[in-house]
Amino acid sequence: MQFLIRNLFLRVDKMNIDSCMPKTNQCQSFSSSIQNDQEHVVRLLDEVHQWMDNAQISKDKTIDIQIVLAEALNNVIEHGFSHDLTGNIDVRLEQYQKNVTLIIVDNGKPYLPPGAASNPLIAATKTNDLPEGGFGWFLIQEITNSYDYVRRDQKNQLKLQFDYI
Amino acid sequence: MEFKTSKNGQITHVKMVGKRLDASQVIAFKEGIQSISDAGADHILLDMEAVEFMDSSGLGALVAVLKYLGSDKKFAISGLSPMVEKVFQLTRMDQIFCIYKSAKDAVSDQKFILASG
Numbered sequence: 001m002q003f004l005i006r007n008l009f010l011r012v013d014k015m016n017i018d019s020c021m022p023k024t025n026q027c028q029s030f031s032s033s034i035q036n037d038q039e040h041v042v043r044l045l046d047e048v049h050q051w052m053d054n055a056q057i058s059k060d061k062t063i064d065i066q067i068v069l070a071e072a073l074n075n076v077i078e079h080g081f082s083h084d085l086t087g088n089i090d091v092r093l094e095q096y097q098k099n100v101t102l103i104i105v106d107n108g109k110p111y112l113p114p115g116a117a118s119n120p121l122i123a124a125t126k127t128n129d130l131p132e133g134g135f136g137w138f139l140i141q142e143i144t145n146s147y148d149y150v151r152r153d154q155k156n157q158l159k160l161q162f163d164y165i
Numbered sequence: 166m167e168f169k170t171s172k173n174g175q176i177t178h179v180k181m182v183g184k185r186l187d188a189s190q191v192i193a194f195k196e197g198i199q200s201i202s203d204a205g206a207d208h209i210l211l212d213m214e215a216v217e218f219m220d221s222s223g224l225g226a227l228v229a230v231l232k233y234l235g236s237d238k239k240f241a242i243s244g245l246s247p248m249v250e251k252v253f254q255l256t257r258m259d260q261i262f263c264i265y266k267s268a269k270d271a272v273s274d275q276k277f278i279l280a281s282g
Contacts (some may be wrong), residue, residue, distance in 0.1 A: 038189040045218070063248045067255075070220040074188050121257050127236070132228045135221035135256050142255050 028055050029094045036080065036087035036108065041073045044091060055095060061164060064143045065093070065100060068160055071136040072104050080108020080156070100162040110151045113158070117141050166193040170201060173272055177206035180268075186216050186223030186249075194223070198230045207238060212268045214244030219252055227262070243268045 030051040034040035048069060052062045073089065081087040090105040117138040120131035140147065145163040149156065167182040179201060186194060202209065211227075213219075227242070234240050241263040245253065253259040265271035 038187075042185065042187070042189055059247070063251055066218065066248060067220070067252060070187065070218075074220060074222060078188075119257060121261070128232055130228045130232065130261065132225035133221070135224060139221060139252070139255055 027094060027096045029092065030055075031090070031092045033088060033090045035085045036077045036089060036106075037084050038074075038077060041070065041077065044073070045070060048091070048093060051093070057095060057100070058164075061100060061162065064162060065102065068140050068143050068162075069093075069102060069104075071139050072102075072158060072160065075111070075136050076104065076106045076108055076156070079111060080106055098164045100164070102160040102162070104158045104160075105155050107155050110156060111149075113137060113147065113149050114141075166190060166197045168197055168201065170206075175207040176210050176272065177201060177208065178210050178212060178268060178272075179206075180212040180214070181216055184215060184217045186213070186219040186226065188220060188222035191222050191226040194226050195229050195233075199233055202234060202238065209234065209238065209240050210265075210268060210271050211240070211242045212244050213242060213246075213249060214268070216244075216249055217246050219249045221252065221256070224252055224256060224258060228258075231262070239263070241265060241271050243271045 030048060032044055032047055034044050045066060049062065049066065052065065057065075069091070073091075076087075076089055087106060087108050089108075090103075092103040092105075094101045094103075114137050117140075119138050120134035124130045140160065143162070144160045147158065147160045149158050151157075169180040169182060171178045171180075179198065183190065198209070198211070209230075211230075231240050243265040244267055245264065250259075253262070253264065265274065
């Protein structure tokens with residue numbers, strides 16, 4: 001586990017999470033902030049969907065980004081804060097050429113993304129064993145090409161990369 | 166949460182009206198389906214045609230319903246949007262649930278009818 005943590009932070013040190021794309025006219029971006037409340041997530045997801053439509057991001061990419069954004073925000077809201085409407089979550093989405101980067105910054109409790117999340121379904125042998133949760137990080141890892149996490153200035157910063165070749 | 170229900174033999178057709186099945190909806194969803202089951206539904210066909218978005222919390226709610234209905238009652242799902250279908254595929258839950266392209270396909274499927282008879 002210590003090896004994983006060290007690797008995670010080493011990777012993070014090499015990146016600039018606040019400015020991940022070259023500043024050119026070909027880079028499109030969306031930014032918004034919400035408080036830690038599930039209803040705010042619904043509103044934000046609608047805004048992001050609308051932006052992706054306007055930015056002519058393909059249907060497949062739109063679905064991927066929606067799934068990942070929802071799971072990442074659910075994790076923060078469910079585990080990051082003791083009370084609703086006490087935290088702040090900033091979301092930034094950038095598209096440059098065929099790559100999309102999603103950055104989520106929140107002022108909740110620190111968390112550690114799993115190194116490799118397995119499908120919780122694997123452990124189930126009968127209907128009553130089927131998992132009702134635990135799919136969030138698995139879905140994020142299945143869809144994204146890479147992600148990096150860093151705790152900086154009392155905030156969690158999660159950067160998720162989607163590469164479409 | 167709003168549902169439209171109708172009976173077709175022993176199959177209760179439950180049509181979801183809202184566009185989302187997510188973390189903000191799961192408690193109301195589970196309570197709604199449990200109420201329909203407790204009110205006498207034998208087998209349930211859940212029509213998700215209107216649902217444009219589902220997260221893993223919504224998927225967990227479907228699993229909870231599957232467990233609640235047990236082995237005596239059949240539970241099938243129809244009308245998955247591409248987004249909802251992708252969540253099923255990525256989690257491999259498409260191999261666990263009985264899924265039909267449309268409610269019409271489910272009702273006309275002899276296996277489902279026989280299992281429900």
